[in-house]
Amino acid sequence: MDLTNEDVADILxxxxxxxYDELDLQTPRFRLTLRRAPGGGWTxxxxxxxxxxxxxxxxxxxxxxxxxxGASAPTASSAPxxxxxxxxxxxxxxxxxxxxRPGAAPFVEVGDEVHEDTVVAIVETMKLMNSVHAGTxxxxxxxxxxxxxxxxxxxxxxxxxxDPA
Amino acid sequence: MNHGFRRVLIANRGEIAARVIRTCRRLGIxxxxxxxxxxxxxxxxxxxxATIRVGPAAATASYLNVDAVVAAAVSAxxxxxxxxxxxxxxxxxxxxxxxxxxxxxxGPAVDTLEATGDKLAAREHAVAAxxxxxxxxHVLPGSANATELARRIGFPVLVxxxxxxxxxxxxxxxxxxxxxxxxxxxxxxxxxAFGDARVYLERYVSRGRHVEVxxxxxxxxxxxxxxxxxSVQRRYQKLxxxxxxxxxxxxxxxxxxxxxxxxxxxxxxxxxxxVEFLADTGSDAFYFLEVNARIQVEHPVTEAITGLxxxxxxxxxxxxxxxxxxxxxxxxxxxxxxxxxxxxDPDHGFLPSPGTITTAVxxxxxxxxxxxxxxxxxxxxxxxxxxxxxxxxxxxxxxxIRLREALDRCEIGGVTTNLRMHxxxxxxxEFERGGVDTGYLERVWVGVVAxx
Numbered sequence: 001m002d003l004t005n006e007d008v009a010d011i012l013x014x015x016x017x018x019x020y021d022e023l024d025l026q027t028p029r030f031r032l033t034l035r036r037a038p039g040g041g042w043t044x045x046x047x048x049x050x051x052x053x054x055x056x057x058x059x060x061x062x063x064x065x066x067x068x069x070g071a072s073a074p075t076a077s078s079a080p081x082x083x084x085x086x087x088x089x090x091x092x093x094x095x096x097x098x099x100x101r102p103g104a105a106p107f108v109e110v111g112d113e114v115h116e117d118t119v120v121a122i123v124e125t126m127k128l129m130n131s132v133h134a135g136t137x138x139x140x141x142x143x144x145x146x147x148x149x150x151x152x153x154x155x156x157x158x159x160x161x162x163d164p165a
Numbered sequence: 166m167n168h169g170f171r172r173v174l175i176a177n178r179g180e181i182a183a184r185v186i187r188t189c190r191r192l193g194i195x196x197x198x199x200x201x202x203x204x205x206x207x208x209x210x211x212x213x214x215a216t217i218r219v220g221p222a223a224a225t226a227s228y229l230n231v232d233a234v235v236a237a238a239v240s241a242x243x244x245x246x247x248x249x250x251x252x253x254x255x256x257x258x259x260x261x262x263x264x265x266x267x268x269x270x271x272g273p274a275v276d277t278l279e280a281t282g283d284k285l286a287a288r289e290h291a292v293a294a295x296x297x298x299x300x301x302x303h304v305l306p307g308s309a310n311a312t313e314l315a316r317r318i319g320f321p322v323l324v325x326x327x328x329x330x331x332x333x334x335x336x337x338x339x340x341x342x343x344x345x346x347x348x349x350x351x352x353x354x355x356x357x358a359f360g361d362a363r364v365y366l367e368r369y370v371s372r373g374r375h376v377e378v379x380x381x382x383x384x385x386x387x388x389x390x391x392x393x394x395x396s397v398q399r400r401y402q403k404l405x406x407x408x409x410x411x412x413x414x415x416x417x418x419x420x421x422x423x424x425x426x427x428x429x430x431x432x433x434x435x436x437x438x439x440v441e442f443l444a445d446t447g448s449d450a451f452y453f454l455e456v457n458a459r460i461q462v463e464h465p466v467t468e469a470i471t472g473l474x475x476x477x478x479x480x481x482x483x484x485x486x487x488x489x490x491x492x493x494x495x496x497x498x499x500x501x502x503x504x505x506x507x508x509x510d511p512d513h514g515f516l517p518s519p520g521t522i523t524t525a526v527x528x529x530x531x532x533x534x535x536x537x538x539x540x541x542x543x544x545x546x547x548x549x550x551x552x553x554x555x556x557x558x559x560x561x562x563x564x565x566i567r568l569r570e571a572l573d574r575c576e577i578g579g580v581t582t583n584l585r586m587h588x589x590x591x592x593x594x595e596f597e598r599g600g601v602d603t604g605y606l607e608r609v610w611v612g613v614v615a616x617x
Binding site: 004008012034035037041045052055092094095122126129150 | 200205206213215216240241346349352353358362517519526528538539540546547548571573576
């Protein structure tokens with residue numbers, strides 16, 4: 001059961017004339033909480049409690065539940081690499097891309113010289129392409145994530161061997 | 166084919182999935198929701214009569230996978246597929262594959278999708294239908310001709326995805342040196358979002374208004390359901406929309422509506438669609454931008470002032486029925502404003518903010534279209550829209566007051582949202598006066614330009 005906005009408006013019309021400030025209604029399938037807001041009007045918070053129904057006998061088994069995505073993604077790592085290397089980390093969770101577009105040459109390869117502003121990768125989050133900068137002047141020592149792999153925020157994408165100061 | 170659908174596969178996610186489920190339920194149509202692994206436990210998945218997996222979290226492997234979607238529709242024994250917006254909603258391959266499988270695609274005819282999906286082909290149709298367009302042209306693969314084309318158009322130019330829409334794959338380029346990189350990035354975005362890497366250039370107009378006209382057609386007759394203004398944008402993503410477009414002169418409004426209908430008639434348009442224009446309110450001139458051959462995010466403002474359910478009309482048309490309304494049956498009541506609540510941080514360059522929703526309290530008494538509730542995951546794989554708040558009033562002032570009050574009663578926890586920015590914008594005098602141009606948000610909201 002999903003209450004429409006019209007249903008809620010009807011309930012509010014009844015509630016408005018009553019001396020109550022809150023309605024909390026729970027069924028096995030949903031929970032609806034209506035509260036009088038301090039500044040006037042009402043707030044609504046609802047939760048659909050019923051579990052998603054599968055389509056019997058078709059399709060692959062569903063993944064466990066909401067929030068399970070990213071379970072196989074590399075975990076955030078702040079562990080220092082080999083002595084003297086500086087990490088380039090993912091600014092956001094998303095998908096790591098080594099090249100500006102499919103089929104194009106990667107931004108950098110191991111051994112390439114980079115400076116602070118060199119774009120070394122893209123992390124795509126919510127359809128936005130976020131450029132990842134080297135942040136350090138030096139050479140690319142290692143690329144830790146494979147192209148098009150999911151990344152979590154803060155994960156080390158690459159190691160840079162900085163130029164001697 | 167003059168019979169109603171029994172079961173519809175919804176090949177989408179997020180608030181539009183919940184929105185389509187609602188209308189289907191009211192019409193007595195069973196819903197099967199296509200879900201990726203990231204959405205298997207989502208609120209729409211709980212609302213649907215059944216769910217069917219279409220693939221892993223990455224959209225390219227699930228919601229953008231034509232074979233997986235059609236296989237899901239066949240497995241689900243669905244009569245029809247509702248594609249929502251974005252993803253495969255305007256993809257002629259999906260429409261064709263549905264037809265081949267004996268399933269109805271709830272959307273325009275394949276040739277219309279091909280004509281409107283290729284933005285340059287759409288421009289040619291617009292010209293043929295007598296609509297004014299901005300100067301522009303295709304970037305050929307390798308982008309060797311891009312610089313010359315851009316010089317011919319004159320900088321700044323806008324790099325657009327030929328297969329695009331919804332603001333993705335768009336880049337402003339102010340000088341020739343930046344062109345190649347912008348074309349490459351726009352092309353990558355377009356490839357990731359639409360599976361089509363082609364881009365084209367068009368003259369960039371910094372101060373215009375984004376006004377669009379909603380169409381409904383049955384392949385023979387085309388009517389309009391009025392106009393909308395969507396000028397409050399950042400990086401070509403709409404944030405606030407309203408209907409009708411405020412402060413348009415009568416000749417401009419009539420001209421826009423007539424132009425949209427003329428193009429719809431030329432395309433023998435079937436279904437719900439939108440013709441987007443750039444309007445110069447100073448001179449009452451307007452230019453065709455593109456046709457969106459699908460339901461749009463901002464359709465609720467049109468529903469509010471017309472009293473129609475656009476998804477219901479889409480379904481009726483897809484069932485093979487002629488339009489149930491003539492132009493004179495369409496009446497407009499009052500004014501409606503919608504704001505898009507996104508999981509993004511407007512104080513830090515609109516950085517996306519995926520995560521888990523801990524609190525989801527919405528204003529009661531106004532329309533809220535959402536797919537989140539406490540406990541919902543906001544995956545990083547998809548766009549950042551969390552909810553649309555839609556206020557309707559007898560006039561614009563009243564709608565604005567209602568939307569401000571509604572925003573004050575909205576509380577979302579667990580992810581960063583743009584609620585604070587919406588409150589600030591709706592309190593801003595320039596927005597209150599109405600008729601802001603597409604550069605408005607970047608001028609008034611510090612931080613947008615910083616990240617650009």
